Amino acid sequence: MFTIGEFSRLARVSCRLLRHYDELGLFKPARVEAATGYRYYSAAQLPRLNRILVLRELGLSLEQIAEALREDLPAASLRGMLLLRRGEIARSIESESQRLRQVEGRIAQIEVEGRLNADDVVLRSEPARVFLSTRRTVASFAEGARLLGALAERAPQRLAGRPVGPLAAVAHAAEFELEDIDVEFGLMVESALDGPVRLGEEFVLHTRALPAVERLAACVRVGPPQEAHLTTARIARFIEAGGYRICGATREVFLQRPSAARMHEAVVEMQFPIASI
Amino acid sequence: MFTIGEFSRLARVSCRLLRHYDELGLFKPARVEAATGYRYYSAAQLPRLNRILVLRELGLSLEQIAEALREDLPAASLRGMLLLRRGEIARSIESESQRLRQVEGRIAQIEVEGRLNADDVVLRSEPARVFLSTRRTVASFAEGARLLGALAERAPQRLAGRPVGPLAAVAHAAEFELEDIDVEFGLMVESALDGPVRLGEEFVLHTRALPAVERLAACVRVGPPQEAHLTTARIARFIEAGGYRICGATREVFLQRPSAARMHEAVVEMQFPIASI
DNA sequence: TTGCTCCTCACGTCACGTGAGGTGGC
DNA sequence: TTGCTCCTCACGTCACGTGAGGTGGC
Numbered sequence: 001m002f003t004i005g006e007f008s009r010l011a012r013v014s015c016r017l018l019r020h021y022d023e024l025g026l027f028k029p030a031r032v033e034a035a036t037g038y039r040y041y042s043a044a045q046l047p048r049l050n051r052i053l054v055l056r057e058l059g060l061s062l063e064q065i066a067e068a069l070r071e072d073l074p075a076a077s078l079r080g081m082l083l084l085r086r087g088e089i090a091r092s093i094e095s096e097s098q099r100l101r102q103v104e105g106r107i108a109q110i111e112v113e114g115r116l117n118a119d120d121v122v123l124r125s126e127p128a129r130v131f132l133s134t135r136r137t138v139a140s141f142a143e144g145a146r147l148l149g150a151l152a153e154r155a156p157q158r159l160a161g162r163p164v165g166p167l168a169a170v171a172h173a174a175e176f177e178l179e180d181i182d183v184e185f186g187l188m189v190e191s192a193l194d195g196p197v198r199l200g201e202e203f204v205l206h207t208r209a210l211p212a213v214e215r216l217a218a219c220v221r222v223g224p225p226q227e228a229h230l231t232t233a234r235i236a237r238f239i240e241a242g243g244y245r246i247c248g249a250t251r252e253v254f255l256q257r258p259s260a261a262r263m264h265e266a267v268v269e270m271q272f273p274i275a276s277i
Numbered sequence: 278m279f280t281i282g283e284f285s286r287l288a289r290v291s292c293r294l295l296r297h298y299d300e301l302g303l304f305k306p307a308r309v310e311a312a313t314g315y316r317y318y319s320a321a322q323l324p325r326l327n328r329i330l331v332l333r334e335l336g337l338s339l340e341q342i343a344e345a346l347r348e349d350l351p352a353a354s355l356r357g358m359l360l361l362r363r364g365e366i367a368r369s370i371e372s373e374s375q376r377l378r379q380v381e382g383r384i385a386q387i388e389v390e391g392r393l394n395a396d397d398v399v400l401r402s403e404p405a406r407v408f409l410s411t412r413r414t415v416a417s418f419a420e421g422a423r424l425l426g427a428l429a430e431r432a433p434q435r436l437a438g439r440p441v442g443p444l445a446a447v448a449h450a451a452e453f454e455l456e457d458i459d460v461e462f463g464l465m466v467e468s469a470l471d472g473p474v475r476l477g478e479e480f481v482l483h484t485r486a487l488p489a490v491e492r493l494a495a496c497v498r499v500g501p502p503q504e505a506h507l508t509t510a511r512i513a514r515f516i517e518a519g520g521y522r523i524c525g526a527t528r529e530v531f532l533q534r535p536s537a538a539r540m541h542e543a544v545v546e547m548q549f550p551i552a553s554i
Numbered sequence: 555t556t557g558c559t560c561c562t563c564a565c566g567t568c569a570c571g572t573g574a575g576g577t578g579g580c
Numbered sequence: 581t582t583g584c585t586c587c588t589c590a591c592g593t594c595a596c597g598t599g600a601g602g603t604g605g606c
Binding site for chain 1: 594595596597598603604
């Protein structure tokens, strides 16, 4: 029999760990002297402790290990636990690799520009949305802004009993246009509506599915639309430095409902779907 | 100005997070109403919050982020932080990949054998050691056991004022031998000694460097030497299932100092240096 | 007597999530 | 009055590490 200190040296673990496992009931000393509370371990306990350490090494929680060491646990269950764990590790490696690419993108950016400029560009995914919208070709940016303001003023807070989400616009053109802009705009809603919705004389909105996007470079623009190019420039640098390419229509989501009179206070998120080159 | 609830929806973070960052001084509301304690945020604060979220996404701690957002922090420092972080992530991916291989090894083992048999075989690394030893060709296992017992009885607790480590044996032969065994045995010590050490009439021990081993499959044997084959069988299955090969001399480390009379109570760790195939 | 080893609390880790319990304005 | 939103504690997470303060045998 060994005292806790001796046994900890044999097993190469800390005394605290042994006391902790004792407390959890995971690994108890062979004998505890009642008078002093001293713990005594036997050499024959080493295999069980090593079994625990091995499973811990594989990344199982102590609770899972206790489960795995139950005498009556069939081998198939342990296999199931390990298969589960394999999936977790694989996903973790995947997300760490992506994180590594992002860090490298930021480093590259600092090296090119001397500072971290596009650091308010975020990368995230977007689920599929229901978009109640109309698609037009508008003559100019000013005309587009007027239409958005007009739509905002006519848009209700609720439709068919459900709250209405933010205003949004989608630029469908393959390239940037200053005039005759092919744009879809409307309201995000929770679920599809039966038939079109008429708002005032100018708008008839149809239910459309806006597809999910796996990766999206997004940047919030706070200010007048004339300054949108500053935001797109940031996103552009981000895309370049990260080794991405644009792979879908640009979206602008109005985080605050705009009004024609207060376009200079707009809070808009510009979203560019992207993919690795 | 937005209330905390509104702002949390704009920024897509929880209220709790905003309160937490306020408490840390990392991201404070533009205004706090003294009477009610209500926090008010402005849209102009969104870029800073996104900057924080981006750095968090890269895996920096909130403390590092606070440092990184200091106005006067030179770009080179941020670059340094990111380079450091890149190294961390790369190491983490490396260790996760190794863990994945281990999990897969255990799964393969269950599939072959129907149960987890070698689960008390541990994988670890071993630093370089100083080994005070003698190398012999012994006629048989029994003769080897006798020599070890004799050495154990003559071995002092301290040498040159320093405590003496465990007894150990190294099998140098490329293959397993039943007779005329080429074996080195002696004592682990903390640091090299000047000149050889004479113990009784039978032993003259020389200082030798035992090299570090990056990966070692180890299993503790508790019991008489006749049962050592059970332990080596476990290690063998582990090596096979994990897709490893043996790449160095086998070691046996006596975790308890043996005596000739009590060899049946030996606590010995059997160690096989291994590498991926 | 001094050192050494053992013991039992109990806090700290990291970034929040999750109640509990209470308040003010529509 | 009821709902809604805001507030401030304060515990829980996970697997121990790290003291603090005290005890028994050599």
